Every structure is written in C-alpha cells, then in structure tokens.
Amino acid sequence: MQNIPITLVEAGMVLAKDVRRPDNPVGPPICGKGIELTAPLIMRLQDMGIRSLIVEGHPVWQEGDKTLEEQLAELDKRFAKSGDKPLMGMLKNVYRNYILKSMGESHGK
C-alpha cells in the first residue's frame, strides 16, 4: 500500500485504508477500504479537505521512494547487530512480510 497526495490519485486506484474527515479523524469513515476510486469521488474527497489517500500497491513513484530490494536491504542492515536469536528472526520476518505486502502483488514494479 502507498500513501500518496490526493493530487496524484487517479481513477481506478483502490483504497487500502478507510478515509476519515480531517476534522474528525476518530469519527466514522467517509469512504471504506477496498473501494475503487472514480474521478468524481476523488474530487469530492479533495473538496472535503483530504490531502492524501492510502491506496493498494505502489502505483506512483515519487522522489525518495525505495524499491522493494532497497527496503529489504535496509531491513537486513538494521538487523545486522541483533544476533541470531529466535525472537529477532521472527521480528525481522514480520517486518519482511509487511514490506512485501505493502508493496502489493507486483512488489512496486
């Protein structure tokens, strides 16, 4: 999944997370996850003051975005000094799975 500015959101993208009003972030969602975005819906959300949306996969490449390979290499580096204890192996694996999932089925390619 990817958090992108609403100005870069296009019709056909799918919401990965519920959207809530910026003035009531703990209130009920105004648009649920799994919904395929359309141009009028994007405009309505923009009018409500929504600045960014979290969508499925990694449809937009912005400056500073890291590829799947880069993210996994950084994960290896962060865990370089934590030894080979079972808990650390499990923790690393949980993060690895999260990264794989967040990049979508195409892994951002």
Add this chain to the structure above:
Amino acid sequence: MGNKREEIRAIIKDTKSLPTIPGIINKLNSMSANDKTSIQEMARIVSSDQVLSARILRLANSPSYGFYRVSTISNAMILLGVDVVKSLALSSSIFEIMETSVLGLWEHSLGTGVAANIIAKRLHLPDCEEIATAGLLHDIGKVIVKIKCPAEYQQIDEKISKEQSLFLDAETEFLGTDHAEIGGWLAKTWFLPEKLAEPIACHHDVAQSVNHRIKTAVVHVADTLIKASGFGFSGDSFVYPLQQIAWDQLGMSEQLLAEIVEELEDKLIEVKDFCLDLQSPNAD
C-alpha cells in the same frame, strides 16, 4: 570515566541548569498532592502560561495519544490524567530542543509513544496514556547528553559513524553511563511518578524493572519496533535485541506482533504528517 558519570548526575541534580519551567511545575506538584484541589484549579494554573499550554496541547493532540481534539488544558487533564499533563509540561522544553536540533530523535520518540499506546491497547492494559507518555519520554536522557556533554556527544557520534557501533555501547564508553540511567535520574529530579521513571530508566534492561515491569516491557518492545521499522533516528540505525523477559511478561505471540506492526505502520504515516506540520512555516 566514573567522574563523568558523577558529573552528569550532579548536573541533573542542579535543576536550575535544566531546561524546564519550575515555577508552574512546583505549584502543580503541591496542588496534585492535595486531594482537595480540583482539575479545573490545576488547569487554570497551567493555562496562565500560554506558551506552555500551547506546547502541552500540541503534544496532547499528537498521534501518540490518538485523541486529536484536545482543545483545553482541563480537557487534557481529564483525558490524559494529571500525571501525564504534568510530565508533558516538564518535558516540553526537552521536546522543543528535539524538534529544533535532533528531529530524528523527536520522530523516534513520537513513534515509540504511538507504538506503546497500540501495544497497551491491544493487551487491554490500564493506563494506556501513561504508557504512551513513558514511550514518548524514554530517550530524554539523550537530549541531556547532547546539551550538557556536547564534546562526548560528538565523540559518540563519530564512533558510531566510523565503527558502526551501537549508541548504547558508545555512550557507556565515553560517559560511563547511558541515556536510560540519565533519563531515570532526570525523571526522579523532576518528581515524575515512578510508573514513568522506571520504564525510562530500564527500557534497555527490562529485568532491572521491579515495580512497573509491564509498562517497562511495553516501552522496550515499542522502542524495538520503531527501530525495526526504521522510523526516525535515535542515534544509530540498528535494532537492539528484543528481550525474552519483555516478550514473556506481555504474553506476546507472532500473530499479535504482526497485527501490532500493521497498525503501527499505518499510524506512522500520521506521525510523519504531524512532524511535517510542526516544521511547516505556519506551525505554532
């Protein structure tokens, strides 16, 4: 080396040398010790200082707590508790320093506060706001090292850059102590409640925690998760070993950990936005 440790301890004992606002805090301490004082009376005292109130409200509305609409000090005291507001008041100057000169540490601290809150809620622990506050405050000792021992801080920084050392090892080498112990001293000097002081002092060694081991374990796991996530920068970029004692104390499982990580990563997007908002020219 032992001298340096004692030197730092003496600096912390001398409250006048520390960046804080003692006047109001002293009043608040004596008021909160008195059962007859109402929250409104305490809120009025804090609200009399507009800068301090604004700082507290900004922290109370941070993603660490998840309330977002705390508009008055008396609301903050009801929602977060008097102890939390008092702790935020005391540490607001430290956070101010983090925001301006060690932004990576500020992000790491906010992230740890968020993670601690998520873990506490998932485990249905009482006092989630206090646990989140302990997460937010856990690395305050690092700010003291930075502002009070700039030469050693630079040596620590250089050692980490050159030798890829752990921050904890480097500070022990140059200071004869570490940020957790220093943070614990600071918490005691400020008369922070033991339930906050102990997690700060023992977050790298949960076994040392005696009276508040669950809170300490939460902060330890939260700190580890934020390091594993690579969010912010707390002095080095390595994940420290997750201690078995903390894992067992909280009764964690791989499934629960995966759910916490997913929720945390979502929230970290908010934390990033919160930090960016603070840095924007229109911020308070």
